[in-house]
Amino acid sequence: MQTTTPHLPTLAEIEAASQVVYQDFGPTPQYRWPLLAERLGTECWLKHENHTPVGAFKIRGGLTYFDQLAQRGALPAEVVSATRGNHGQSLGWAARRHGVACTIVVPHGNSAEKNAAMRALGVRLIEHGEDFQEAREHAMQLAARHGAHMVPSFHPDLLRGVATYWWEFLRAVPHMDVAYMPIGQGSGACAAIAARQALGHKVRIVGVISAHATTYADSLAAGRIVESPVTTKLADGMACRVADASALAILQAHLDDIVQVSDEAVGQAMHALFTDTHNVAEGAGAAALAAALQQRQQLQGRCVGLVLSGGNVDARMFSQTLAEAG
Secondary structure (H helix, E strand, C coil), X not given: CCCCCCCCCCHHHHHHHHHHHCCCCCCCCEECCHHHHHHHCCCEEEEEHHHCCCCECCHHHHHHHHHHHHHCCCCCCEEEEECCCHXXXXXXXXXXXXXXXXXXXXXXXXXXHHHHHHHHCCCEEEECCCCHHHHHXXXXXXXXXXXXXXXXXXXXXXXXXXXXXXXXXXXXXCCCCEEEEECCCCHHHHHHHHHHHHHCCCCEEEEEEECCECHHHHHHXXXXXXXXXXXXXXXXXXXCCCCCHHHHHHHHHHCCEEEEECHHHHHHHHHXXXXXXXXXXXXXXXXXXXXXHHCHHHHCCCCEEEEECECCCCHHHHHHXXXXXX
């Protein structure tokens, strides 16, 4: 484990990043849904990152990552990266904006609809490997072979963009007591920490991982990276086998708690979000609610912030999940 934490974006950097993001879309809404508050038994705000142009929060990081490359005069001819879907859509959107070719590697069996969405953005899509880690290793090999720029899943220039939505959220709900944030590769949770630190907010930040992909919980407990198997069938956005060292260092220093949620709990949360708000949530997008419901008794009388971090779930899987959880 690193002894010093990586740089977190400052308030000025987050504010500057918001102006980059807002060239493509405005702040996403946060609502108090009455049925959701009734279900949780306390004041509850839901941040709708499913309302971005790619249906997930990742687009914010892609836009600021490419903006930083452009400011440094370092825009490459081609970028390569790996994803389970939302990171790839983010890079496809930003690469198209800057006229840069984009190759994305996904594991076999990846979401068909996320794959289609990336191709629609002009992405050259390659299927390789059985999980995200194998896809990532292949992407790194491709980038080295072709002299392309490899975009990581976690980087300070991605973080400054992602932090803009937590900057929006915490300014909109200054009395928020506790916030839940799903952890995939860690950019969302680290961005929440960055915004909290930059604003001097007092909110407790609880990270949420899949009980079927526990590398971050295991690594935080051990104080070093611990590779853990991935068996989740529903929360592909949290299907990480190897924690990122930089993200882990930030979480180790600043995360207040971590909660594990099962696929069954995530499915029930997807159903709850649809019935209570009529919004579609992918597995990782519903994880924050799943965790809050798991801790419902200790949240009474507190203001809770949840994020619907993405809504990109295949129609067949969504309909099956609703039927099973109904």
